[in-house]
Amino acid sequence: MSDPxxxxxxxxxxxxxxxxxxxxxxxxxITAQQGYGPVRRARLIxxxxxxxxxxxxxxxxxxxxxxxERLRTAGLAVxxxxxxxx
Numbered sequence: 001m002s003d004p005x006x007x008x009x010x011x012x013x014x015x016x017x018x019x020x021x022x023x024x025x026x027x028x029x030i031t032a033q034q035g036y037g038p039v040r041r042a043r044l045i046x047x048x049x050x051x052x053x054x055x056x057x058x059x060x061x062x063x064x065x066x067x068x069e070r071l072r073t074a075g076l077a078v079x080x081x082x083x084x085x086x
Contacts, residue, residue, distance in 0.1 A: 005067070008044060008055040009074045015048040019077040024064045026082075042067060043083070 012020060022044055029039040042057040042064055057067065068078045 004055060004058055005044075005070065008053075009071070009076070011053060012046055012048075012076065013074075015046075015053065017046045017048050017053065017076070019046065019079060020071055021045045021079045021081055022064060022068055022071065023081045023083045024062065044071075 042062040
């Protein structure tokens, strides 16, 4: 099975996208899996020809620094945006 992040990067490249937004949430929240507890999740968002290209990054323990570096290494500009409600 292909890595979802690699598939997303390939999709951005084929569309000619140069910039991706890395939004993350790191706070206490209510989730279906654990009830109330700490949450770390990320979403990648890019725009192309009026279409939103998004990926909810799999995994509960997302390392946004490593993810941003991975995207930059792939030749994408990365904009970081916290999504915390507080």
